[in-house]
Amino acid sequence: MSLAAKDRRLGWGLIAPALIWTAAFFILPFLAMVALSFATMDGREVVRGFDPGNYVRIFSDPTMLGALWNSLEITVVVTVISVLLAYPLAAIIAFRVPARWQRLALLMAVLPFWTSYVVRSYSWLLVLGQNGVVNKALLGLGVIAEPLEIASTRAATVIGFVHFFVMLLTLTIYANLIQLSPNYARAAQDLGASRWQTFTHVILPLTLPGVVTGAFLTFVLCIGDYITPQILGGNTELTLPQLIMLQLGRSGNFPLASALSVVLMAVVTLAYFASSRWLRLDRV
Amino acid sequence: MTAGVSIERVSQRYGTATALDAVSLEIEAGEFVVLLGPSGCGKTTLLNIIGGFAEPTEGRVLIGGRDMAGVAPKDRPTTTVFQDYALFPHMSLRENVSFGLRMRGISRADRAAKADAMLALVGLEGRGDRRPHELSGGQRQRVALARALAVEPEVLLLDEPLGALDLKLRRQMQEELKAIQRRVGTTFVHVTHDQEEAMAIADRIVVMNAGRVEDFGPPREVYLRPKTLFTAGFMGEVNRVPVVGGHAPFGPVAVPDGTLCIRPEAISAKGSLHIGLCRVTEAAFFGTHVRAHVTPLAAPDLALLVHLPQSAAVEVGTLLDLGAEAFVVLTE
Amino acid sequence: MRVLSYTYLALAYVFVFLPVVVLVVFSFQDGRLPIPPFKGVTLDWYAKVLGDDDLMAALLNSLMVAVVSSLVALVLGFLAAHALARVRLPGSVLMRGVLIAPMAVSYLIIALGLLTVFNSLGIRPSLWATGIGHVVINLPLCFAISYAAMGDHQKAAERAARDLGAAEWQVLALVSAPMLAAPLAAAFFLSVTFSWDEFIIAFLLTRFDVTLPVEIWSMLKSGLSPATNAVGSLVFLVSVTLVILLEIFVFRRAK
Known part of the structure; x- marks a missing residue:
């Protein structure tokens, strides 16, 4: 056997375990779920078949369309706010904070990232609840007369999400900013660009792939999350993941849950193609 | 081993x-x-x-x-x-x-x-x-x-x-x-x-x-x-002179037709292959030698690169009688 | 500009730390509810939490699942990255895409897919099932980090090792892995924290033995309690200690 053939055989041997794992526990389950989404329910029994009824129901039932719409709105709002808050934070840490304090400043800015995800949402409940810290403080200061209704609203969900994703995005954007040679900015200013022009014409385009990659991850994680809206948003309005979990729990309607998941997946795929020009998923 | x-x-x-x-x-x-x-x-x-x-x-x-x-x-x-x-x-x-x-x-x-x-x-x-x-x-x-x-x-x-x-x-x-x-x-x-x-x-x-x-x-x-x-x-600088019918641009030469290759340091006053009187068009002192461009009076379109001894006192316009000591003729 | 910058930084820190500070402060609440007013300091809730067998069992389960699934993900990801970086294989771009793909898919979908397959195969929910799911979500991360770390410098050293007579496993064990020690450690610890913190897969794929996030989730159902604050504070303490150790021993050295 030739050397190249031996090398290839070795290569296949090394990559096979990872590929088989991904095929067996990711691709196959996904296909099984797609197949199941075309099944129907007879009482509590799943009847296999090819019936697009679940999809028809999703796109005609106002509750389901509403959940899809809620998820999209919340996700887009969260992604935009998070990027807008995280970029200046990352930039201040990268360019304003003296070099020897940067690692510490960054570490501090993202420390709560490492708390339990479930507990973090719960903590916001303590902060934003009717008898929570914010209301007690504002009442005590006399700013408001009646406690604000923040918990169990969309605002609470958005705040909880933004808190998490600002930290995630600060990390990824900082990593991008710090890689830029300071000579880019020097060259631009040397050639007569103002600070603002330097930012819009040089720094921003150079960091765009990193920002888009972070924003895409934010989108994916946010639209698929069950915990934050469940804990902070209450049950006044549903998001897609909450609806999926309801189908699984209450009625055991796996086919409908699968169809809803396929729709969720389709939304994420659309987001992927919308941003794929700038995406660098293999360099997160 | x-x-x-x-x-x-x-x-x-x-x-x-x-x-x-x-x-x-x-x-x-x-x-x-x-x-x-x-x-x-x-x-x-x-x-x-x-x-x-x-x-x-x-x-x-x-x-x-x-x-x-x-x-x-x-x-x-x-x-x-x-x-x-x-x-x-x-x-x-x-x-x-x-x-x-x-x-x-x-x-x-x-x-x-x-x-x-x-x-x-x-x-x-x-x-x-x-x-x-x-x-x-x-x-x-x-x-x-x-x-x-x-x-x-x-x-x-x-x-x-x-x-x-x-x-x-x-x-x-x-x-x-x-x-x-x-x-x-x-x-x-x-x-x-x-x-x-x-x-x-x-x-x-x-x-x-x-x-x-x-x-x-x-x-x-x-x-x-x-x-x-x-x-x-590739091995070093070389002067390439075409030879056709026993004639180089500066006169007859007793070598077969082809390209006459002469290294700059092989050209000197006592070279056996006679080139004749040449005018220096450029000269620079390089430490180990003097690097000069010369043009034979008989062939005003030909420029030759020559390495002259350290001691050679040449400047632009100087006339030198030169010949090649070592050379090779390539036919390809 | 400078004042504005530092004001922004300070406000960001307040926002980021507000819930954590509230969480920790009210874990010491000498009262039934973790909300103002603060009634005094007690360690009772910590004693209660540490004496809770279910919680401690869940904590051990989480730790086990996290360490084992991260090790599997790291080994699979590292070997695959090594193969793709070293050998020119047909379809390597596609394979890279397939290995990275789970990163762009919601955990809920991965969980539901696995649940569907396990149900139809008659496999019951368990910590093993959860571990399998956690390998799926961490494999792309371990693969991407390993692959990105394999530069020309790395390849040249591997080539020299082979030239000097090393078999492929010796190249991997004596040259590739030690040279990549820092990124591999980072990938492992990131995987551990992701698995440790993962809720939805564990929620759908476990039943009797559960992981910590699932156990905390069931505590939440009984309403606000300083006990939950105490658990949360403990988890925070452990994670932060881990991150700081990682920062000092891995990332410092990596530079």
Whole structure:
């Protein structure tokens, strides 16, 4: 056997375990779920078949369309706010904070990232609840007369999400900013660009792939999350993941849950193609 | 241990591009051979084929008479000194140098002793506990050499090993390399694009161009009696004068038709091949010689490059009676 | 500009730390509810939490699942990255895409897919099932980090090792892995924290033995309690200690 053939055989041997794992526990389950989404329910029994009824129901039932719409709105709002808050934070840490304090400043800015995800949402409940810290403080200061209704609203969900994703995005954007040679900015200013022009014409385009990659991850994680809206948003309005979990729990309607998941997946795929020009998923 | 290398009609093609075109070479055991050529000439490809890092599309390579087809680099009697040294950053110098011995199952004590001896050979005595990042470029080069020699290969392959060093250090390392090769007696196959380096170290030089061997011989031979115009030009500066019907532009010459190649330092007042009176059009003092451009009065369109002795007092406009002492006529 | 910058930084820190500070402060609440007013300091809730067998069992389960699934993900990801970086294989771009793909898919979908397959195969929910799911989500991360870390420098050293007679497993064990020690450690610890913190897969794929996030989730159902604060504070303490150790011993050295 030739050397190249031996090398290839070795290569296949090394990559096979990872590929088989991904095929067996990711691709196959996904296909099984797609197949199941075309099944129907007879009482509590799943009847296999090819019936697009679940999809028809999703796109005609106002509750389901509403959940899809809620998820999209919340996700887009969260992604935009998070990027807008995280970029200046990352930039201040990268360019304003003296070099020897940067690692510490960054570490501090993202420390709560490492708390339990479930507990973090719960903590916001303590902060934003009717008898929570914010209301007690504002009442005590006399700013408001009646406690604000923040918990169990969309605002609470958005705040909880933004808190998490600002930290995630600060990390990824900082990593991008710090890689830029300071000579880019020097060259631009040397050639007569103002600070603002330097930012819009040089720094921003150079960091765009990193920002888009972070924003895409934010989108994916946010639209698929069950915990934050469940804990902070209450049950006044549903998001897609909450609806999926309801189908699984209450009625055991796996086919409908699968169809809803396929729709969720389709939304994420659309987001992927919308941003794929700038995406660098293999360099997160 | 040392062995010769036979390269038999080796070709290497990538799609439609040809990197090597039916190259054949006989390298003697214990010889210091330099593969010389411009970048893209196929010299590194050939080295990779000898080392087993690439397989030829056609032809075969024999080392010590054994066919190397299908033999992996680790099973070949060759080791390589890589261009970027490729030292293992997480190992001490001693561990680096003894790595190959470790792979051959040699006991820890034996390989440490051998590694220390090899480090001494390359002038890094007592530094076995250092790490590669503590060394200068030249020292890393020596460690890479010691590591490759420690397993006592029959053939040592060197891929532009001095390329990253500054000029002064490079000259010094050339001398050391040559001395070490004489001491260990291993066949060295060395790749470079620097013709001065090639002449400084080689027993024989293989001049390569566009995937072919242009010339193969001792430095003196290749420099003074090049077989092709490419070799003549690549080995150093050369004046090319067309000869047609026994006539050069400056007059009749007693040589066959073709291209008359004369090195600048071979032109002087006492040269046997008469050029005649020339006018200096440009002259500059270079320390070891005076470099001048001259035009024969008989051939106003011809410009010749001449190296005159340090002592020559010339300036623009000076008339000199010149001739060529050594020359070669190439017909191709 | 400077004042504005530092004001922004300070406000960001307040926002980021507000819930954590509230969480920790009210874990010491000498009262039934973790909300103002603060009634005094007690360690009772910590005693209660540390004496809770279910919680401690869940904590051990989480730790086990996290360490084992991260090790599997790291080994699979590292070997695959090594293969793709070293050998020119047909379809390598596609394979890279397939290995990275789970990163762009919601955990809920991965969980539901696995649940579907396990249900139809009659495999019951368990910590093993959860571990399998956690390998799926961490494999892309381990693969991407390993692959990105394999530069020309790395490849040259591997080539030199092979030239000196190393078999492929020796190249991997003696050269590739030690040279990549820092990124591999980072990938492992990131995987551990992701697995440790993962909720939805564990929620859908476990039943009797559960992981910590699932156990905390069931505590939440009984309403606000300083006990939950105490658990949260403990988890925070452990994670932060881990991150700081990682920062000091891995990332410092990596530079």
